[in-house]
Amino acid sequence: MTKNNITIVYDGECPFCSDFVSLNRLKEHGYNVKLVNARDTSNQLVHDLKKKYNIDYGMIVVVNEKILYGSSAARFISSSYKKNNLKSLVYCLVLFNQKIADFSYPILVFLRKIYFRLTGKRFINDDK
Numbered sequence: 001m002t003k004n005n006i007t008i009v010y011d012g013e014c015p016f017c018s019d020f021v022s023l024n025r026l027k028e029h030g031y032n033v034k035l036v037n038a039r040d041t042s043n044q045l046v047h048d049l050k051k052k053y054n055i056d057y058g059m060i061v062v063v064n065e066k067i068l069y070g071s072s073a074a075r076f077i078s079s080s081y082k083k084n085n086l087k088s089l090v091y092c093l094v095l096f097n098q099k100i101a102d103f104s105y106p107i108l109v110f111l112r113k114i115y116f117r118l119t120g121k122r123f124i125n126d127d128k
Helices: 015-020 045-053 070-078 086-096 098-119
Strands: 006-012 032-036 060-063 065-070
Touching: 006 015, 015 045, 015 065, 015 070, 015 098, 032 045, 060 070, 070 086, 070 098, 086 098
Parallel strands: 006 032
Antiparallel strands: 006 060, 060 065
């Protein structure tokens, strides 16, 4: 079986993003997974993706050459979760269907923004 290469580009300084990505079980599904912190300004992939996508509004999953952004990326990642704890169950519930994910993902992004503002954390695009 040929394994697919997957790169997940996410905010490594965001506790919610890091937690969300850490729950993935993509390797167990036969994927080669590479995690990339979107704040790594020396990473060429990050540099290229930031030209087209606002990573403050959504993580990115690159599956071979296909780019998934925002709710589509989150749905892809959550599809590998083991539903054996409350956290992964909640993520799966709000992301299991694309229409529901398109509604709920912006709410998650908004809550992240509130957290960043309350704690004084910098957004990725503030690092320019």
